[in-house]
Amino acid sequence: MLDRTTVQIRLANKNDHQLWNDYVKGHAKATPYHNYAWVRSVESAYGHLNTSVVATIKQGEQEKLVGVLPAIKMRIPLKGARLCSLPFCDVGFALADNDDIRDQLLTQLTSLFPQICHYEYRDSEHQVFALEQQGTKVRMLLPLPDSSEKLLAGFKSKLRSQIRKAEKNGLSFEVGCNQILLNHFYQVFIYNMRKLGSPVHSKAWFQGLFEQYKSDMLISVVYSENTPIGAGIVLLNNDKACIPWASTLAEFNRLAPNMLLYWSLLEYVSERGFKQFDFGRSTFGEGTFKFKQQWGAEPVALNWYLPNQSKTDESTNLATNTEAGKLRTLVENTWSVMPIGLTTWLGPKVRKYISL
Known part of the structure; x- marks a missing residue:
């Protein structure tokens, strides 16, 4: 030492x-x-x-x-x-x-x-979360094999059929890192955030990530003909990949763009030697948790706390116990009915103060 x-x-x-x-x-x-x-x-x-x-x-x-x-x-x-x-x-x-x-x-x-x-x-803990406790916030981590072929073969038949459904519906995708893909990502993202009732990040935030991360950032966009209907961003480090944002347009969800979006990124990173895919934060047992679990991702507990308090005191786990402030609650209750132009302008002015 x-x-x-x-x-x-x-x-x-x-x-x-x-x-x-x-x-x-x-x-x-x-x-x-x-x-x-x-x-x-x-x-x-x-x-x-x-x-x-x-x-x-x-x-x-x-x-x-x-x-x-x-x-x-x-x-x-x-x-x-x-x-x-x-x-x-x-x-x-x-x-x-x-x-x-x-x-x-x-x-x-x-x-x-x-x-x-x-x-x-x-x-974050660094081992798979074993306790089945509702309300616990977890990261969902998927170990990746050395090829996309092996990854696909390990999926259940229902998951593989959902990926094929998107392809049969005529959807296509492009994975890369360029300004056009970033613009298409944000075009989808602003509509999805309004639907969820959540203030949207500024375009400047994503532009900054694009310029700073460079080749350590991936963007996938799913298209129906020439229309962007789904998009996600993946960040890279060593042999790890994480997806902080993924969005689809609700009116196209019957075509299964979400399945093709995630598969496009998983295929890309597994073929390039990445060993872990982080699907991001979920609440144990809830909808997004189950969506990520179907890909084979396993839960690892998040542990957010104030350093001057005990990490082992469950009541201090801010990831589990964080409550929305009054301003955020008000915004979420009204956001989805506001005009898209207004939410795109106002969202970043609010979002910059929400650390989640």
Whole structure:
């Protein structure tokens, strides 16, 4: 173990971008959200302050990173300033060479901002969730074989027939990362978010991710003839892929675009050697959980908490117990009946303050 006195903890800066990402790519527990592109995109799109910290040691005349903790300071109307690791995604836990360095990162971050009482740390278990407890928030993780052929063969016949149904209905897809696909994704996304009664992320947010992640971002768009009817974004890191957003247009759901959308992305990443696909957050036993489970994904518990409280106290698991604020509840109750132009304009002004 490194001598505690040799480790220096400081705020990250723009010059750490490459060092940070090199460290993340070499860490077994890293997720695509740990890419420095995420915090930079939050900063550029929404103006929240990047308060990430790094742990370093001296290696000759050079600094060597031995730990990173991504974090964002959000100033929320009526609630004040909050720290979050990380907003707009499922996880943002510290990565470090050992537990002692991880603890130092957490301690130093909170000491740098003593006036901020609320710091939300989004951790995750790293083993399959065994307890069948309704209401528990989980990540749904699918181990990938070394080819899409093996993956398809492992699906139940009903799932394979649903994928074929989409193809028989004349749907097609394109997977890549270009501006046209991003525009088509957002075109579908804004309609789906309005239907769900949820404020939409700004186009600038996705544009920032597109520009920051570059080849570590994939977009799939499903078409009926030339009309985009389904779309999703996948982020990549090492041998892991995650899908933060997927949307379809409800009036085309009878054609099964959702099945073709997910298959297009699973096929793509499995053929390129990725070993894990993260379907994202679900509530144990509910509809989205069952949808992801049918692909073979297994639940891993999320553990969101305030670092100055006990992680083992179930009542402090913010992933399970987070309640919508009054503003968000009001918006959700009225959003789906508002004109699409209004929700597209107003949504980002609200969404930037919702860390989920």
